[in-house]
Amino acid sequence: MGCTASDVVAAIKAVADVVAEHKVELTQLDRAIGDADHGENLNRGFTAVLAALDGATPETPSAVLKTVATTLISKVGGAAGPLYGTAFLRAATATAKSDELDAAAVVAALTAALEGVVARGKAEPGDKTMVDALEPAVRASSAAADDGGDVAAVLRAAADAAASGAEATIPLVARKGRASYLGERSAGHLDPGARSSSLLLRALADVAAR
């Protein structure tokens, strides 16, 4: 059984709740090696996403993802707005033809999202960015689908891999984004973008498991 538009809306609402819960944590992580606004900005963006979804009833999963994308791009600012916005926009494009998303479609959406983030931000694995969570997540989700996993299994694999990937950013020296200005002093801190990517995927996996 695949995910319908209303399933995707429910998942996005869960993501918004998780972002709100972790707002202070994300801002604190950003305070250490960035400019202390990541939690605040994402929360502002997803609050606007909730408002946009309240006023509209997108008919396909792709339309829901596109609403999320355009809202994040116009409301978040900073680097997170264009990066997450592009991720959701590419995911919307990748799923444009589907009324329901099966495991393969979810993998295609995650793959497209990662490609979008890399194209916009030009970060590579190991640069201490959200790519360090998303790249292993995409690989794990693809492997789970190849093993015959359903949507829940695919998202669980993605969330687990993203969590490990985010943790693995702690010893890294940042080479992209504001943390890169710190040079060696950026080592020893969890990257806030990798952490938020991991939280987003965990929220999606938790919804799919229900």
Place this chain on the structure above:
Amino acid sequence: MKKIINDPSTVVAESLRGFALAHADLVTVQEDPAVVYRADAPVPGKVALISGGGSGHEPMHGGYVGRGMLSAACPGAVFTSPTPDQMQDAITKTDGGAGVLLIVKNYTGDVLNFETAAELAAAEDVEVRSVVVDDDVAVKDSLYTAGRRGVGGTVLLEKIVGAAAERGDDLAACEALANRVIANVRSMGLALTACTVPHVGEPSFDLAEDEIEVGIGIHGEPGRQKMKIAPADELVDRLLDPILEDLPFTAGDRVLLFTNSMGGTPPIELYLAHGIAERKLADAGITVERRFVGPYITSLEMQGMSFTLLKLDDEMVGLWDAPVHTPALRWGV
């Protein structure tokens, strides 16, 4: 946190409201999406200059909107880049048919959002070019960083290119001049205290009573190095030496020296530092032809300062001296 605010989430909007009332003769302030326009925009046949960035650096950029400088400024949340919808609105309302130059400071967020806006504007058939300012010598420009940050040089660029646009230079000429300024300007700053972002509520980095942070940016981000506070003579060296070595500036050069307060450093200390810097530059055989001293690109209430040095040519001197009439800068009118 002690600040004259009501609610951290309305600081920018409430401040813009006061700014609009204080300068209604020069600018029009739109609340949503937030944009500060020149009161007479669009000016037909003139290249429009648009900048923007996080709030908290006032008077940059809104204070530089007006005749002889910017056509519009897009203020983001505190220390957060503005969004493409603000920039698109600014582009549409200031384009006088001669094209638009976007002045972007080199931060990941600013660059990404301005890139997105430029793509959207190109789809609307407005001719848009962008220049990226990256004058902070504290950051190594390498494959291993996001590149140098745009800091004090941005203000000088906005004044000089603003004057060129006002006299009728076309878009290509304005872009080339902007890149010439970028190629010849270098900056570095230090902080005696961190600043407190309203929605964070605590200082943006930790400094002991006798410590300073050298090589800071303008967003309360920590610098590259902490050191013990030292006499002003030594602090000035700490900032000027890396600037001079970088370009490099050498004997015989003519320069504009911009001595900037990060917001909390009072004029008495700023002039003291400026005087030392002028003496050191004279000793190095460098001629200070123009000076600019004050809080012009700030980090909220941070105590600290930065120097910006611009290598001048005759055209830049003329454009620097040209009339300007904005909320924060006014001469020749």
